[in-house]
Amino acid sequence: MDIQLTPEHEAIDQSVRDLCANFDDQYWTDCEENARFPVEYYDLLAKNGWLGITMPEEVGGAGLGVTEAAIMMHAATSSGGGYSAASAIHINLFGPHSIVVHGSPEQKQRWLVPLLQGKEKACFGVTEPDAGLDTTSIKTFARKVDGGYMVRGRKMWTSTGQVANKILLLTRTTPKAECKRPTDGMTLFYTDLDREKIEVRRIHKMGRNAVDSNAVFIEDLFIPEEDRIGDEGKGFYYILDSLNPERILVGIEAIGVGRNAIDRAAKYARERVVFGRPIGQNQGIQHPLAEAWTYLESAYWMCLRAASLYDNGKSCAAEANAAKFLSGRAAFDACTKAVMTHGGMGYAREFQVERLFRESILPRIAPVTEQLILSFIAEKVLGQPKSY
Structure with a gap:
């Protein structure tokens, strides 16, 4: 068992990060404060073909799997854009899946081509x-x-x-x-x-x-x-095709948010000097950040495990739900610790961690609550009677 990214996966990660590097903290702050859709970011990713990563090749997509989409979305959120970066393009990766599976050839051409080209939203x-x-x-x-x-x-x-x-x-x-x-x-x-x-x-x-x-x-x-x-009359069954990919992507996007927060906190801890020493030299700062890293790392590989199962046509409902559950909690914990590491400056917008902290509650709530995930696993994995 080889648990590591392939060279192709590493290339996806680096390519997306290179594009995201065009958009700095000030860009995302301006979009956030002015409630403005990040159209420049969206257009650049569309121009470079990333909106069609999971779309069929016959409509101009790359025909890749949820694993590749997950790596792409993790790169986007961990590069500083957070959930604004993810949500701007998120629906392109899971939303149209019912069209891919159940749409007619004419519908796929009419709908998916302009969607992945960024001409329609x-x-x-x-x-x-x-x-x-x-x-x-x-x-x-x-x-x-x-x-x-x-x-x-x-x-x-x-x-x-x-x-x-x-x-x-x-x-x-x-x-x-x-x-x-x-x-x-x-x-x-x-x-x-x-x-x-x-x-x-x-x-x-x-x-x-x-x-x-x-x-x-x-x-x-x-x-x-x-x-x-x-x-x-079959619409409910059609949207089920999108649910597990959505949980996987939301989970790994959360990991990207958490990792970006921890990276910022670690940098601040190395540079912030109090009582003649960097605060990162104190175990009271080191240990919470290190603990957050371990939770993020484990949740990251749970997401990729679920994605691999999905892409290989195997059952992954429990794993996809578990990945989303673990990722949401790990990201919230990491962002909380990042704010606390910054002390009073963690409350200031300048250091960005307050923005990531506010976003980190989202994957604990949506698109499915932690309580429903636990009920699902209790019933489907542990054989308990249905509780709702």
């Missing part, structure tokens, strides 16, 4: 205010009409909705009460984000403000038949 409309993680209880409804569907409903925490011109939208086409199983009767669409019919209202939040999150209100949106992905 997409957002992900699944979560709803009254359903949360109980996806089977969504209420956004697509009513069949001549030539397509008429949609009304609400979505919540829809990222990049302010800049997107496409939306991947999960709806009900059959009421839950009329379905044999609660997972039946949902239909998936990829369609134009028509702002005459869709109101996108920005949510003001703690961190990652360069990439918007939104409440979305849909009122009589017509979606043509040709914008439906796969069969009517």
Whole structure:
């Protein structure tokens, strides 16, 4: 068993880091403080082909796996951009997977080519205010009409909705009460984000403000038949294709945030002199940072273990969930210790660790909570009765 990156993986890591080096701390601070999408960063990665790393070669993508995407996203977040860097391009790597697997050849050409070229941006409309993680209880409804569907409903925490011109939208086409199983009767669409019919209202939040999150209100949106992905009523099963890759990517992005925070803290500890010696000479500073490194390292390889299983067509649900769980906690711990290492200056924006700290709570909450992950593992791995 050879647990190390291949030369190809190292090349991906270095290439992404070289591009990210064009965007310094001031760039990300400006995007954060002005709530401005990092369009220059997005365009540069699109120009160099990175938005299509997991897309099929027939639409211009690289046709690589989740492992390569994970290495790419870790490089992006650990280079200083944090979750703003990740979330600007994140949906390109997992969101369109249902199109790749279930879309027609015509749909793949029509949708994926401009997406990976950076000519179009997409957002992900699944979560709803009254359903949360109980996806089977969504209420956004697509009513069949001549030539397509008429949609009304609400979505919540829809990222990049302010800049997107496409939306991947999960709806009900059959009421839950009329379905044999609660997972039946949902239909998936990829369609134009028509702002005459869709109101996108920005949510003001703690961190990652360069990439918007939104409440979305849909009122009589017509979606043509040709914008439906796969069969009517099978949408829930289609989005499952994206869940494990999403957990893996969110996990390894968190590791990048944590590692960047620890790197900054270690540098500060070497340079900050108090009582005639660098504070990093004190074990009270050394040990917390070293401990954070060990947790980040172990979670990193858990992410790559899950990615390897996925890419080889093996079951990885438990590993993907565990990777996300461990990574979220390790990143939060690392960012907390980075702020504490800086003392009072950790509270100042100048040293950036406060920005990373604010972002580090995100992977503990989204896209699935720690509690649901533990319930899943208890049931599926440890054989306990379902608790919810």
